Every structure is written in structure tokens, then in C-alpha cells.
Amino acid sequence: MLLALAACSGGRIVENDEYHNDAGRSRVAGRMSGEQDGLLVMGTDRSSKSGSGAGAEGGLGVNAYLWRATLDTLSFLPLSSADPFGGVIITDWYSPPATPSERFRATAYIMGRQLRSDGVKISVFRQELRGGAWVDAAVAQATATDLENQVLTRARDLRSQTAAR
């Protein structure tokens, strides 16, 4: 039964550092070589961990959890451009079916590699259709803040899902 369980490949790969190691080196916390576990003499550094969501492993320049959470949160809008290194997401205009005379677009900035509450800034723009032309209109102050809070909640969920594995 256990082998059948393994064969179904639904489990998490256990990393080598999750096994007991009786070498003296494994008992020392940290490395004189900094964040690197030993000196890289050849090949590509694979040591980056996704636990902090620092983003280096996936080739991101910003926090991976905030990046993913922002994409998830703004997914109801059509995407115009996304720069994972600069941390900028720009959506295209979108008119809700219920209110075809107004349209929205959003711009999100992810500030850095840290998962922190001020790590994301979202601006929402709104236009109304007046006399056959779209003109800028005010947006409730709380709209952008609500979206940011939704991003942070989603990022926290993603992080806890990863930590639980």
C-alpha cells in the first residue's frame, strides 16, 4: 500500500537537508560563505529557497508570493503588461457587463523581495462614457486599499500553503 501511495506521485519531494546527517559540518548553523551552502565551483546556483518567497528561484525580481497574489487578485481584468523584474502589473480597460457605461483599469507595483504589508501599491483608474467619449471619473478611496488588502490576504494564504508542505 505504501509503495502504491508513493507511485501516485501526489506527495511533496523531501529535500536532502530534511534527512539526518551525522557530519560535523551539518551541526554548525550558517556558513562562513554567507547564504551559500559551500563554495560554488561549477554550474548554476540552485541554493535559493522559496520559503521566504524571495523570488530568486523563479527568476523574479520581487517577492514571489506578492507577485502571484497580485496576478490572482487582478485576474478579473484583462492583462496589458507584466514585468516580473520591476514588479509592475498593468491591466487593460474593462467594463463590467452590468455597467457598460464605465470602465476600470489598475496598475500594481510590488515594492521588493520582502513579504510585508507595504510591499504592494495598487492604483485604480475609472472612466465614464459621456456623450460618446470616455472621460476620467473619481474612484472611491477605499477601492485601491481593498484590493491591496485582498492581495495581502492571498499572499498570506499562498505562504501558509507553502509552509505547510
Place this chain on the structure above:
Amino acid sequence: MRKLLLGTTAVVGAVVMASTGAMAQGADPFRAAGPAVMSHRDLEVRVGGYFRYYYSNTTLDYANTSAANMGKSDFAQEVELHFVANGKAANGLRYGVAIEVQNDGVRQATSGTNSKNSLDLDEAWGYVAGDFGQVRMGDEDPVWALMSQGQVANFASGGLDGDFYDSVAHNRPVLSQPSDAGDATKIIYMSPQFAGFDFGASFAFNTGEGPLNGCTSSNTSCDTLASTSSNTIAQRRNEINAVIRYRGSFSGVGIGATAGYFGADVVKNTSGVSADRINVGQLGLQLSAYGFLVGGQYLFGDAGYGFYTPRLKVAGDDRNFEAFNVGLSYTMGAFTVGTQYGETRSVGVQSRTVTTGGRTDKGWSIGGTYRVAPGIEYVAEYTSFKIEEAGYNFSTRAASGTTANNSVDGQVFLTGFRFAF
């Protein structure tokens, strides 16, 4: 399987040859023809190291004889060099090798001489891993040690699993720590983790390590020895381990638990008393919260003085092996302090000519670690142990059947620095 073998071969080739762009061109006359080697972008090769420097002060019964007296103080160092190669194929398969070179204290390059700074290999293994789990092959601890939970060894040099043994001349205590099982060349399977659970099994035909079969002086020195008429040889065969492990957290409390089995046949003695098969179970549990780690392990079954040694098949002697260890540590910032107690009750020497009683090994350790900077630690610890066995003379280290010298006490104080890069 063919793909796995090709991938592993490529890694080993990349490490040994250490050439760069020319590898894929096949222009190297020293390189055997074979499949195209992958780009270095897929590979990571690292060198790591470890160095420790300790002052030790040892008090040990019977260390002095009529012919020689011992001092108590000593300085000692130890070195490890780790070579690690890891790769990942386009299909997600992970693979690599890990080789640990060390200056071991007791290997004898010259017979009768402890050439303590000679380099030798400790662990040396390769692996392939993926959604199916991990297959590890080589000189490595069995899953009994790799997946054990409950041992508290995260303070000082490692408590009863630490470095104090290196300062004890003889009459070392047997305190049944997970890594005592040894690195016999073996094959290991370890599963992925499902809902906090993972499991593993390992198998070794024989107890030997390294590339040679051990048949250097006589047939009875062979790793593959199955039976002999010349003596009772306490050498394991068909060593099999199985472990199931759980790790999780509830309300901020980390829980680790393990249940394991260690079994092995033993070389048969066709002209006299043989040894029994080893059958030992292990249960371990550890809890961690707020910087505290508390844990313990219980071992039980059929074995000799240690869970990895066999018991002689002496008529009427079926005394069991039983051991436990418990520990507690506390970490606050750069400091960790901890203590561990261990006890082993075993059949002991089992002399066939004189009567000896059961053997009891007891030990405790207390100590601390100060992490000066990443990769540099200052450690200090005090360890005390006592071994008792009725009818055994610890001074002459022989079964005597008398009441003289039936116990031995030892204390070791260690302090020093250790470094890792």
C-alpha cells in the same frame, strides 16, 4: 531506469573530468564515448568544509596502568571536506553525488599506528529523486538514522552523539544513538511526504564500505563472508531497515515522530556457537515550541551490546537489548543550551567460559553553543558516563568472572570552536 543511469553517469563524469566547454565536443581523448553531456547550466558543483578545534579534559578509570600514565588535557582538531554535485534534468529528475573526505582519528594506514591525519572517505553516495521519492546509493547511514526523530543533539558538540568519544581511550560507552548504525555500502529508498508522513527502507548485503570486497588477507576478512568454521564473527549480513516518519505542527508546536526497524543476519559459525539474527525496533518522538526542543527515543529487541551488534546464540541466554535516550534544549537568539541522558541495557560480553551479568551503559551530557557568526560556533560541554557488567574486568578488558573492576566511570569536558563553509 536507463535514463536515470545515464544522468548519474553524466554527473560523475562532470565532477571527475572538470573540463568545461570541450566536454560536449568529444575532443577529449581521455573521455569515453557516450551520450552528449548536459550544459553546465543544469549542474551545480560545490565544495564545503568543516574544521573544529577543541580543548578536552578527560578523567577515565583504568586509563593508567603500571606501565603508562595518562595526562588529562589535550588539544585536537578535525577536518571534513564535502564535495557535492546536484543537477536537474529537463524532465524534472534530480540527481547528484555527495562525497565527504575527513581526517578520521582511528584509521590505521600503517598497521599498529594511528595515522590520525590521513584522509579517508566517510559518506559517499549518489542519488536520483523525483515525484517517486529518492533512491540513494553508496556508503551512507541507513534510513534508521537518516529519518530518525527524537534525538536531542542540537547543543554543544552533539550531546551523547557528539565528540566526547574521541577523548575516551577505551571502554567507550554504548549509548545507542541513531548514527551508530554505520555506513555499509547500501541502497536506500525514501518516499515523498504525504500529509506529513514519509517512509523509507534501506538494504545492505554486507557490512563493508568502499570499493574493495575486503578479501585482502584471507577469506574470513571478506565483506561477503557468509559462514566460517574458524570463529564467531559478529559481522552483519542482509541488513534491512524500514522507517516511517511524521512531521507536522499543531498550534505552533512542532511534532516529529518515527517508528523504525533494524534487522540483519549474521555470519554463521559452522563449528561452534553462532550469533542470533538482529531484530530491533525504534520509537522516537520530539516536540518543539518557543525555542524548546524536547525528545526521546526507545529501542528494544534482540541484539548484543548495541542495536547494531548481534547476540551470541548461547543456550538459555535470550536476554533482550533495551535502550532509551531523552533530551531537552533551549535556543534563544545566538545561544542554545541543552542536556541529554541515555541508557542501554544489554546482554554484555556473553563469555562462554565464565559467568558475566548483563551490561548497563549510562551517560549524560550538558552543554551549550554560542553562534559567534554564521558558520562559526563556540561550544562547551560536560559528559559523564558509567558502564557496569558483573563478571567483566574493565581494567584488563576481559571476562574474569570475579567482582574486581566490574564498572568504569569517565568524564569528559570539551570546549572549543568549530567552523563551516
